[in-house]
Amino acid sequence: METTLLRAGFRRAIASSYNPARRRVLLLHASRRTYASPSEPSGPIQAARPINFTSDTNQFARSTTNSNKNTSQDQDYDRLLHRVRIVPASPSYFTATPRYTDDLLYLSSLYRKYQLLPRLAPGTEPRVAWKTLAEYRTETGEPVRQKGYTIMLSLLKRLNKIHTALLPVEVQRALQRYKRRIQPFFDRAKPIEIDELGRARAVGRRKACHAVVFLVEGEGECLINGRSLTEYFGRLHDRESAVWPLKATQRLDKYNVWAVAKGGGTTGQAEAITLGLAKALLAHEPDLKEALRRAGCVTRDPRRVERKKAGKLKARKMPAWVKR
Incomplete structure (x- = not known):
């Protein structure tokens, strides 16, 4: 020492x-x-004393066996809840987008499960309008990105290609959840009917013009707003445009045409009559649809005149002093 x-x-x-x-x-x-x-060591090593929990668990077990003591059960259950840690139901709870993550994982599991089922030929699968990204964000309340939602849509399209006769019920429910409430592909235009007088009524539009056309079998007469074709349209191009469906199908002398045109200019009215006349002609002869389609009479032209902007000479032309 x-x-x-x-x-x-x-x-x-x-x-x-x-x-x-x-x-x-x-x-x-x-x-x-x-x-x-x-x-x-100076002495034998001793373990720590065991944790002595309260007797709430034993009381809870005893109270559950006795169905007559409802009050004590509630009290013991409340005490037990104070010591229980709440576990999230989903493993994606701590992510920024838990609902989106769960939906994506569920669709992925469905695709892996049914990816070997027969599929429809390309182009024959049912056309579906899926929910937009804004609608899905509103539904989930999460900031879903466009790239992530595109991945989800690709899975939905793959599941939609499974053969309709073999489509499982859980896949049908999953697809139904992401469809829009209104499916535009199910909408069908009301067919034009021929009345008791043999007339077919159709409506055509072009730009700001609106034309109602009546077509009936006859000798080739054409009246527009109570005037003949040559009187109403001064330009030869507008006259040919108005009766182009009959001329393209070589039926100028087989039908009579009456039309009421409003709005816009003469060219727009002539093209509106073209569309209305083609629709009315299909009511009489549905087989002419391909010929009218090739002639460009069935579809509406969505183009409109681009208006002049402030500070420009025309719609897009800049003043000369700006170019200098």
Whole structure:
């Protein structure tokens, strides 16, 4: 014991002559060596006492066995809930978009499960209008990105290609959830009927023009707003445009035409009569649809005149001084 004290004293004396940083280190080592704990245990090692939980669980078990003590059951259940940690139902709970992640994982599992089922030929699958990204964001209340929603739509389109006769019920329910409430592909135009007088009534539009056309079998007469074709349209191009469906199908002398045109200019009215006349002609002869389509009479031209902008000479032409 004396040797140890002398050794410690000499070390402290030597350390006092060194710089302060090394002095602290030496003192630390000296203190560790001087006051070190014994290497051998002084007694047997004892384990910690077991955690003594309250008797709420035992009371809860006893109360559940006895159905007559409803009040005590509620009290014990409330005590038990205070010590229970609530676990999220979904593993995606801590992500930024848990509902989207769950939906994507569910669709992926469905595709892996039924990817070997027979598929429809390309182009024969049912046409479906899916929900837009804005609608899906409103439904889930999450900031879903466009790229992520595109991945989901690709899975939906793959599931939609499964053969209709073999489509599982769970896939049908999953697809129904992402469809729009109103499917535009199911809408069909009301067919034009021929009345008791043999007339077919159709409506045509072009730009700001509106034309109602009546077509009946006859000798080739044409009246527009109570005037003949040559009187109403001064330009030859407008006259040919008005009766172009009959001329393209070589039926100028087989039908009579009456039309009421409003709005726009003469060219727009002539093209509106073209569309209305083609629709009325299809009511009489539906087999002419391909010929009228090739002639460009069935579809409406959506183009409109681009109006002049402020600061420009025309719709797009800039003044000369700007170019300089």
